[in-house]
Amino acid sequence: MNATITLLPGDGIGPEIVAEARRVLEAVAKRHEHTFTFHEGLIGGCAIDAHETALPEETLGLCLSADAVLLGAVGGPRWSDPKAAVRPEQGLLALRKAMGVFANLRPVQVLDALVDASPLRPERVRGVDILIVRELTGGLYFGQPQGPEVIDGRRAAVDTLRYKEDEIRRVVQLAFDLARTRRKKLTSVDKANVLASSRLWREITHEIAAGYPDVECEDILVDACAMFLINRPADFDVIVTENMFGDILSDEASMITGSLGMLPSASLGLPGMPGLYEPIHGSAPDIAGQGIANPLATLLSSAMLLRSSLGLKKEAAHLEAAVNRVLGRGARTADIARSGEPVIGTRQMGQCVIDALSEV
Numbered sequence: 295m296n297a298t299i300t301l302l303p304g305d306g307i308g309p310e311i312v313a314e315a316r317r318v319l320e321a322v323a324k325r326h327e328h329t330f331t332f333h334e335g336l337i338g339g340c341a342i343d344a345h346e347t348a349l350p351e352e353t354l355g356l357c358l359s360a361d362a363v364l365l366g367a368v369g370g371p372r373w374s375d376p377k378a379a380v381r382p383e384q385g386l387l388a389l390r391k392a393m394g395v396f397a398n399l400r401p402v403q404v405l406d407a408l409v410d411a412s413p414l415r416p417e418r419v420r421g422v423d424i425l426i427v428r429e430l431t432g433g434l435y436f437g438q439p440q441g442p443e444v445i446d447g448r449r450a451a452v453d454t455l456r457y458k459e460d461e462i463r464r465v466v467q468l469a470f471d472l473a474r475t476r477r478k479k480l481t482s483v484d485k486a487n488v489l490a491s492s493r494l495w496r497e498i499t500h501e502i503a504a505g506y507p508d509v510e511c512e513d514i515l516v517d518a519c520a521m522f523l524i525n526r527p528a529d530f531d532v533i534v535t536e537n538m539f540g541d542i543l544s545d546e547a548s549m550i551t552g553s554l555g556m557l558p559s560a561s562l563g564l565p566g567m568p569g570l571y572e573p574i575h576g577s578a579p580d581i582a583g584q585g586i587a588n589p590l591a592t593l594l595s596s597a598m599l600l601r602s603s604l605g606l607k608k609e610a611a612h613l614e615a616a617v618n619r620v621l622g623r624g625a626r627t628a629d630i631a632r633s634g635e636p637v638i639g640t641r642q643m644g645q646c647v648i649d650a651l652s653e654v
């Protein structure tokens with residue numbers, strides 16, 4: 295097949311990890327006789343530096359016309375002045391909105407080879423396999439009004455949490471469909487004891503549940519969910535929740551695995567539209583440019599890209615198997631190594647995966 299993939303390396307470690315993803319995707323294409331054409335665009339801090347906007351028109355055009363988009367990370371201390379007129383994160387939010395990617399899929403799996411990397415006890419984390427489905431284009435991130443205000447001569451600020459029923463329905467429905475392909479359990483997370491938007495979320499979830507009698511569905515309040523993720527993570531299958539809760543819970547869940555550097559994500563919109571794939575970790579400015587960042591979350595995001603946007607299931611499984619094989623043999627970047635274990639860098643890890651691809 296011929297596919298066009300837009301790469302958005304972004305800031306910090308973004309360029310290093312996306313470079314490895316490109317090499318690995320090229321190896322997959324060669325091996326399976328596909329042709330991938332890559333375009334690169336600026337987003338985030340580097341785009342602010344070059345064009346004074348976090349999402350240049352040209353970048354958006356490259357994303358909307360591609361089959362899929364792979365992003366590294368945006369942001370860093372250089373652009374984090376709270377008084378700055380434009381922030382790198384605005385580029386990412388505008389891109390999600392413009393691409394219409396309303397469902398953010400964040401799988402959290404504890405691989406047997408990495409059980410020891412978790413800060414939780416091995417018996418608690420072994421076999422954890424959670425899929426967090428986070429609503430991505432609504433809620434507090436986008437509600438209007440938003441911004442600073444002056445009330446009675448004093449500084450104030452407002453954010454708005456609003457959900458419309460269609461926004462809830464499409465993401466919850468997708469989560470039910472995904473649960474059906476897995477262990478058939480769906481946990482919907484809300485704060486229905488306090489928030490009106492959560493009560494609507496719950497009402498709609500129950501309406502949809504009626505059409506999925508084969509899927510076990512439960513509601514959990516977000517504070518309780520934060521607790522259960524630590525003391526019984528293996529009980530969860532698919533978790534669906536609104537934008538802000540999903541942001542927070544997915545970072546928490548990532549720590550079950552012990553490394554943020556391992557977790558991929560896919561953001562999907564309507565069928566036929568390009569998906570946006572990114573590691574869930576940030577730009578890690580403290581280690582940027584040193585060649586030590588873990589590229590595996592980006593490689594696993596590339597596997598999700600192959601599967602969900604290009605329909606290349608066999609190729610995706612091949613890449614995931616290569617990553618598992620490399621980990622099984624003990625290859626470790628610094629973030630997933632135990633003390634005393636030898637560590638390799640970003641490029642070497644990418645090369646190990648490329649080598650493993652050619653083994654089977």
Ligand code: IPM
Pocket residue numbers: 369383386387541574
């Ligand atoms: C994430 C990030 C983003 C978010 C930031 C960078 C805007 O934390 O993808 O989880 O909050 O969505």
Ligand code: MG
Pocket residue numbers: 541542545
């Ligand atoms: Mg986040």
